[in-house]
Amino acid sequence: MKEITLSIFGFGNVGRATARVLLEKTGFFRKKYGLSFKVLSVADTSGLVWLPEGIDLREALLVKENFGRLSAWTNDYEVYNMKPGEAIEEVNPDIVVDVTNDANAFPWHLRAIRNGSALVTSNKPPLAFHYSELVGEAERRGIPYLFEATVMAGTPVIALLRENLLGDRVESIEAVLNATTTFILSRMEEGKTFEEALREAQSLGMAERDPSGDVLGIDAGYKATILHCVAFHPMTFGEAEVRGIDGITPELVREATSHGKTIRLVATVERGKVKVEPREIPLESPLAVSSNENVALIKTDLLGELLVKGAGAGPRETASGVVSDIVKAGLVLREA
Template identity: 55%
Template sequence: MKEVSLSLIGFGNVGKGVAEVILNKNQYFKEKYGLDIKVVSITDSTATIWDPEGIDLKEALEIKRSFGSLKFWGSEYDIYDLKPPDVVEEVESDVIVDVTNDKNAADWHLKALNNGKAVVTSNKPPVVFRYRELLETAYKKNVPYLFEATVMAGTPIISLLRNALFADSVERIWGVLNGTTTFILNCMEEGMSFEEALKKAQELGIAERDPSNDIGGIDAGYKGVILHNIAFHPFDFKKASIEGIERISEKEIQENIKKGTVTRLVTLVENGKVEVRPIKLPTNHPLAVKGTSNVALIESDLLGELVIKGAGAGVKETASGVVSDIIRASLETKHL
């Protein structure tokens, strides 16, 4: 049995989802992969809980749900005022798991890699803005740097592009990569105004309190750059052409429906190009998804068209991508 210790940084919805998967499927991971995964530290925005023997995840989840913060934990565990860079430096763990929205996380990702620790993340900005540096450091230190959940949640487009299409040259990728905008456009197709659709998405937790990154196309642009980084070479986000859905009117949506078309926020990725813009599509087009589903159409020289579709949002769906990467990192890391 291979023992693997994790530092879980971020204990919001996705962090709690990751903890639940590890808690509920621990025996399954032991039997299928020979991995005994234990979480030795958990960090939220207020505190870090740390126990080298492993934290009781059931209790951690109960504390978080009851009190909203790890700082209210009782005397069973010591409570530390450790920020992510401190956790990386001071806590002995094999894998750093970043499920935060920290835009500066690349700095402590690099510190972890340089310390010989694998890094698994769902946090997009490090992979968008510091991709080359992170991958080169991971290669030099011979430790994994994995980020499946940054695009399409747990739907494994990253693994597909990195590990499955060795013989193919990718020519372009078309994708509907932001579930929030698809949900809003769906609601508008059903007769809602943009404001009503956005409010509904926020009430259901599909849209953030500040939805600007989603409706402005920034999130889809981030994901397009990540796909470009993998399929071609590192891409400068400033060179991406991005248009959101803010200017689309209810009248335009209804007229499209009468013509048998729908509008989706589509990301196009080609060698040297990332574009995000609303596009009219026939209702039977592979990209004309509904709800919060994501879809990508990959065009390559040998396979032709390959469509990958799945959940692009959701706690358990994102946790699926994160935990899959944890397992992959654990199996790949030789010194564990």
């Protein structure tokens, strides 16, 4: 049995879902993979809780859910006010897990790799802006840097492109990658205004208080940029052409419906080109998804068309991708 130590940064919905999966599947991981995971530290915006003997994740979940912050956890635990980079070096885990929304996480991702820690993340901006530096540094050091959950939550499109289609030349990817915009557009097809549909998405927790990342296409642009980096070659989000759904009116939705079509925010990824824009698509198209589904239509020279479809949002769905990467990294470290 190989014990793998973890530090978890971010204890919001995805961080807590990840912790629950680690608890629920302890026996499964031991039996199937010969791996035991010990969480040394957990951090949210209020502070970092660290215990070399290992954190009690059940207690961590109770504290967060009852008090809303880990800094309220004082019984037997000390709360530290350390920046992630400092914490990584102090705690020195086998795997750093970043499930934050920290847009400035690139420096501490790089620090983790250089410190010898594997890194698993659902955080998109570091890769959308610094893919080449991060993946290159990890490859040079032979350290796992895994990011399945950055695109399509737990639906394994990154692994498919990175590990499976190794003999294929990818020609193009068309994808719907943002569930919030799909929800809003679907509600507009039912007669709601953009503002009414957005408010409903916010009330259900599907859209943030500041929804600009979704409705302006930024989130989909980040994801499409990462797909380009994996399928073709590194590029940055600044090179992508991105337009969101903020200009879509009920009239445009009705017009599309009258033609037997639907409007979706579609990402087109080709060699050297990433474009995200709302497009009219036929109702029978595989891109005409609903609810929280994401879809990617991948075209290659050998396989032809490959459709990857699944949940693209939700804490547990995202945790599926995060935990899968934790296990992958653990298996690499077991053999090191």
